[in-house]
Amino acid sequence: MSVAEYVYDQDKVNTLLSTIIRTNGNEKGNNWLQQRLQLQQQTGAIPQFNQTFTAIPRFTGKEIITLSSSENEQLQTLLPSFFVHGWTLDRLARVWWLLQLPVSDKSVYLDTLEKLFNAAEMNELAALYSALPLLPWPEEWVARTSEGIRSNIGIVQEAIMLRNPYPAKYLSEPAWNQLVMKAIFTDKPLHLIHGLDERANAALTGILVDFAHERWAAGRTVDPMQWRLLVKFVDTANFPDITRIWHSLDTVEKEAAALVCAQSSYAPARDLLGQSPSLLAEIQAGSLTWDTVAKKIIK
Known part of the structure; x- marks a missing residue:
């Protein structure tokens, strides 16, 4: 038994x-x-x-x-x-x-x-x-x-x-x-x-990017928090998507892009973040985090 x-x-x-x-x-x-x-x-x-x-x-x-x-x-x-x-x-x-x-x-x-x-x-x-x-x-x-x-x-x-x-x-x-x-x-x-960051994976990244493209094509928005799952997987294929939300007029989307860039090891992403010393300073000071982004998103 x-x-x-x-x-x-x-x-x-x-x-x-x-x-x-x-x-x-x-x-x-x-x-x-x-x-x-x-x-x-x-x-x-x-x-x-x-x-x-x-x-x-x-x-x-x-x-x-x-x-x-x-x-x-x-x-x-x-x-x-x-x-x-x-x-x-x-x-x-x-x-x-x-x-x-x-x-x-x-x-x-x-x-x-x-x-x-x-x-x-x-x-x-x-x-x-x-x-x-x-x-x-x-x-x-x-x-x-x-x-x-x-x-x-x-x-x-x-x-x-x-x-x-x-x-x-x-x-x-x-x-x-x-x-x-x-x-x-x-x-x-x-x-x-629980475990959202630890269980992030390349397959999920691909699904999320395709989903974002479908939403955008339909004139709809994407939850800024979903970009968090790309942190370890930013590359030449999906970096244009991060660049797109970086240039968004929506402050929360831009903050999400900044966090992805700050936590990514992809050099162009780090360079992009360097274009905004103020966002970089907020991240370094701990006043801009995924938790602060989440609080701004009304569910």
């Missing part, structure tokens, strides 16, 4: 999430969760597990959670890049509940999770995809994640794409590129995609 392996301290994470849930919850909801946990530990019944997963919002409510600075620090120490800010309490409770499912039998575990995915409504799906970085046997969820990328449900797309470290770590290059392009097509904030 395959043994579940976790890349984090499961007991400490379980305890921390439970604490955050308890401090954000009310007495009724907290008591209900504790009763369901005790029942699950006593019986191990899968139907009871599934029923609890579904019923959680009725008892916890759907308020946005808050974390103390200490809780946030502990979470980032235990799970670097795992992000729960802005989650509703029911989503966090569902993610925590998934950690209570026994992993002693891999086939039963996988079957249970697959059935939850198949039967889930959109908020349940969001919780399931949000839990991906915590689930054992992470390679088993690659196909499911690729399927989720094709979803047309906004909350599900965001659970997979934004601030989720799982896709960058486990998706193949084609699947990763599909995620990024789907994010662009659906106007998601690209700077919130």
